[in-house]
Every structure is written in structure tokens, then in C-alpha cells.
Amino acid sequence: xxxxxxxxxxxxxxxxxxxxxxxxxxxxxxxxxxxxxxxxxxxxxxxxxxxxxxxxxxxxxxxxxxxxxxxxxxxxxxxxxxxxxxxxxxxxxxxxxxxxxxxxxxxxxxxxxxxxxxxxxxxxxxxxxxxxxxxxxxxxxxxxxxxxxxxxxxxxxxxxxxxxxxxxxxxxxxxxxxxxxxxxxxxxxxxxxxxxxxxxxxxxxxxxxxxxxxxxxxxxxxxxxxxxxxxxxxxxxxxxxxxxxxxxxxxxxxxxxxxxxxxxxxxxxxxxxxxxxxxxxxxxxxxxxxxxxxxxxxx
Numbered sequence: 001x002x003x004x005x006x007x008x009x010x011x012x013x014x015x016x017x018x019x020x021x022x023x024x025x026x027x028x029x030x031x032x033x034x035x036x037x038x039x040x041x042x043x044x045x046x047x048x049x050x051x052x053x054x055x056x057x058x059x060x061x062x063x064x065x066x067x068x069x070x071x072x073x074x075x076x077x078x079x080x081x082x083x084x085x086x087x088x089x090x091x092x093x094x095x096x097x098x099x100x101x102x103x104x105x106x107x108x109x110x111x112x113x114x115x116x117x118x119x120x121x122x123x124x125x126x127x128x129x130x131x132x133x134x135x136x137x138x139x140x141x142x143x144x145x146x147x148x149x150x151x152x153x154x155x156x157x158x159x160x161x162x163x164x165x166x167x168x169x170x171x172x173x174x175x176x177x178x179x180x181x182x183x184x185x186x187x188x189x190x191x192x193x194x195x196x197x198x199x200x201x202x203x204x205x206x207x208x209x210x211x212x213x214x215x216x217x218x219x220x221x222x223x224x225x226x227x228x229x230x231x232x233x234x235x236x237x238x239x240x241x242x243x244x245x246x247x248x249x250x251x252x253x254x255x256x257x258x259x260x261x262x263x264x265x266x267x268x269x270x271x272x273x274x275x276x277x278x279x280x281x282x283x284x285x286x287x288x289x290x291x292x293x294x295x296x297x298x299x
Contacts, residue, residue: 029239030196032165034130035182036066036087036231037137040095041127044110046120056123057114066091067181067232068130069241070164071155071277083160084145084280085130086273087231088246092144092154094124132162133196135189145280147291150216151272152246154231155280165233167274168240171219175203179223179245179265181232199224203242206269218266219243225265234267244268 045056068087075081111120128140138158146155178200188195201223209216221234225248234243248262268276283290 028163029165029178029233029235030133030180031163032070033180033196033233034068034070034085034132034160035187036068036085036091036140037129037131038064038066038091039127040064041125043123043125044107044114044116044120045123046111046114046116049115049117055114055116057110059110059122062095064091065182065185065228066230067228067245068156069180069231069233069244070160070162071167071241071273072281073160073162073164075161080159081161083158083162083164084277085140085156085158086233086241086244086276087154087156088244089147089149089152089154090246091231092128092147092156094126128156130158130160131187131189132160133189143289145283145289146276147289148272148276148279148293149291150293151268151276153244153268153272153276155276165235165239165241167277168236168238168242168270171203171236171242171270173203173205176237177201177203177221177223177242178235178237179221179225179229179232180235181225181229181245183226183229185228201265217269217272219269221245221265221267222263223265224263226262229265241273242270244273 040062042059042062043056044059045054047053048055066087068085070083071086072084073081111118129137130140131137138160141157144154144156146153148154178198181197181199183197186197201221204220204222206217206219209218221243223234223245225232225245229245230247232245233241234245236242245265245267247266249264249266279290279292
């Protein structure tokens with residue numbers, strides 16, 4: 001995966017937006033778009049030597065952002081709406097907490113200051129929320145219904161009374177497409193036009209990329225993407241979702257600055273999007289979340 005760069009985690013200011021006139025209903029499409037916010041509290045937990053009780057103290061908070069789209073809604077009388085949001089799996093994934101990520105002397109100082117015994121552990125406590133184009137924020141349930149690691153797709157649940165995108169049909173090579181995203185945190189709700197970043201491009205087919213233990217199937221788009229675009233929907237000219245961006249080609253990233261502005265983006269295929277949603281609906285029916293590898297269930 002040397003040439004693939006997953007595109008999450010950037011919160012920067014930026015300007016400009018664009019859209020294509022060839023898409024029939026971009027105004028309606030943006031109603032289903034959400035910007036995903038994630039806060040991870042890195043905590044150190046252990047037994048206090050004085051009180052003999054187990055305690056956790058926050059070392060730092062890590063803030064990041066991504067994109068997503070409402071792909072399913074359910075309304076029942078007297079109950080709040082039930083909403084499923086599609087985003088990238090690495091947006092849902094919590095960072096792996098390792099002591100090796102921290103300066104040993106700092107950890108010793110923290111243990112002594114907090115009066116913890118030597119046996120301590122690091123814990124990541126994450127919270128997700130989403131913001132719609134009208135500027136309203138909504139909490140997201142802590143555990144995703146589906147995490148598809150290989151396809152890099154994830155389904156989370158919230159309660160948003162907004163329309164969902166329909167799933168599209170088969171794509172053709174060179175087909176015109178539109179992407180709605182919040183690259184580098186560019187998202188200005190309640191502004192003229194919705195404050196959403198639109199960009200267009202084409203479908204360039206699917207391919208299998210070698211990966212540890214096998215391979216991963218990707219869709220390729222000639223759509224400009226950047227950090228923050230992870231999880232953003234790719235729609236056809238009917239406004240139906242036909243893919244989802246999760247990464248860019250790292251050969252377009254500067255080795256000096258690390259800045260990326262790739263005209264080539266990779267993402268979940270139409271079939272992967274459809275399959276992930278069906279698995280989420282099945283998981284809800286069973287009342288238990290699942291995590292799986294797309295390639296394995298399709299062999």
C-alpha cells in the first residue's frame with residue numbers, strides 16, 4: 001500500500017468550492033451530506049497507590065474530521081428518526097494505543113504525579129458527531145453497526161431527520177460523477193449554496209491492489225481529494241451514490257511538506273457500498289454489530 005494514502009485527520013482553513021452543472025440535483029444531494037467529527041481522549045489508567053482505586057486521567061485529546069453521507073432512514077410514529085451514515089472505516093477506527101508512542105520519561109513522570117502503581121495502561125476513549133449543511137450537530141452512537149476493514153467502509157447510527165441517498169446502478173468507464181466532501185475541513189454550513197465542497201470527475205474502473213494476505217478491490221476516480229475527504233460520497237448524474245472516497249495516490253504528496261492534492265482518488269466500489277449497507281441492516285435486525293473483511297465474504 002505504498003502508493004495509497006488514507007485521507008483522514010486534517011482540520012485546516014481553506015477557501016473555494018465548485019460544482020458541476022451536469023448533475024441533476026446537487027441541492028438535494030447536499031441534504032444527505034454530513035461532516036464527521038471525532039475526538040479521541042488518550043487516557044492513562046491504573047491503581048492509585050493512596051486511594052487503592054482504579055482511576056483514569058486524560059493525557060491529551062486528538063481531534064480529526066472526515067466526511068459521510070446518509071444512506072438509510074427509518075421513521076416510526078412517536079420515535080426519533082433512525083439514520084445510518086456511511087463513512088470510511090479508518091474514520092471509525094480508534095488509534096492503537098502503545099506506550100512506545102510516548103516518551104518513556106514522560107510516562108514515568110505521569111505515573112509519579114498521579115501516584116499510580118507501575119502497572120498502567122493506555123486507553124482511547126473516542127466520541128463521534130456529525131454536522132449537516134444546516135449547521136445542526138448530532139451525536140453518533142459509540143459503536144458502528146458495520147466495519148468493513150478491507151473495503152474501508154463503516155456504517156454508524158445517528159438520529160437525523162434528513163433524506164438519504166439512493167444506491168445507484170452499474171457504472172460505466174468514463175462516466176461523469178460528482179463528489180461532495182469536506183477536504184481539509186472545508187465546510188461552511190448555513191452559507192449560500194450550503195457551504196459544501198463539490199468537485200466532479202470520472203469513473204476509471206476497478207482494480208485489485210496487492211496487500212498483506214491477499215488483495216483489496218478499489219474503485220478509481222479522477223476526482224480531486226484531500227485529507228478530510230475520507231468517507232465522502234461519489235454520486236452519479238441522478239444523484240445516486242455509486243461509491244465512496246477513502247484514499248488518494250501518495251505519489252502526489254510532497255515529501256518535504258507532506259501536503260497532498262491528488263487528482264486521483266480511490267474508494268469503495270458500488271458493490272462494496274451496497275453490501276456494507278445490507279450488512280448494517282442485517283446487524284440492526286440481529287441487534288449486534290459486525291466487523292469483517294469484504295474480500296473474505298466474497299470468495
